[in-house]
Amino acid sequence: MKRIAPLLIAAIALTGVIAAETPNSQSADQDPATAIDAGSKPVGYRDWRLISVAHEEGDLHSFAAVLGNDIAIKAYRESTLPFPDGTIIAALHYRHVPSEENNKVFGSEQSFVPGDPTNVQFMVKDSKKYAATGGWGFFHFLNDGKPLTDKKTIQDCFDCHALNQGRDLVFTRYAP
């Protein structure tokens, strides 16, 4: 079972087969958490501050930048656990690929960079709204902006993160 969730995520990232019909767009009066829950990536998330970077091999070959909204960054820097309501963590996933152009310059096969983006995932903390999944909402957006709406896959996100109870279901640690 433990390997199922990453495999599923990889398969979905590769094919993008399960998605809503059309991406929504965030209304001006929506806060980021509401926008995500309503099916759109929040405006400005690409400008959020860095939590850390991540690299997954196995079946994923993914390269990620993990960003956080202000509440997330504050919680990380103050080592607050559990994370407070309002925390949003964004994982921007790309393929982990060799950089031919860098390697030519270095004269060595040593450089890996983000290739094509695969998805953006969000964890949104709302201990009441998402009480059934450890206080976290799990969201996965494809490159075209459409959210995954397949309940089984989202449940798999939770099932894997739920194994990390000691850190409030969050794998990523803060990079100083």
Add this chain to the structure above:
Amino acid sequence: MKRIAPLLIAAIALTGVIAAETPNSQSADQDPATAIDAGSKPVGYRDWRLISVAHEEGDLHSFAAVLGNDIAIKAYRESTLPFPDGTIIAALHYRHVPSEENNKVFGSEQSFVPGDPTNVQFMVKDSKKYAATGGWGFFHFLNDGKPLTDKKTIQDCFDCHALNQGRDLVFTRYAP
């Protein structure tokens, strides 16, 4: 020659043997470029926005987050080349290490995360001040905040970056 610069950087990252006696601290009235040139990491650089992530193997085994000041981010998003004066690019380097805690949960040896930080490097664009090195100043700070002052090493930074003339000496591309 092409392999010399990365090797040197790796050696210095590992040992930290060449450094100024004491780190300086940024004065309140110094802008970031002036602070860096005067020997201190600029206040607030850890809050700069993400340009991309990077992973170097070979002799480096390094994991990096590459951040930029506002001028850098704007130039990247608008594909401005050469980068305008005032651009500052920061590379936060860590060891690229397996995550035992993640792998236990995943049941698979697949997860790599930033280990100990090794250094923070800055490229500062000032076409007049740094005319002798392609318009860029190259700076390398150790974990204790001290800048490398070894001219040969800094020259090696330039010698390698200078091979990338087509992209104004900058290797990192913007991750969308």
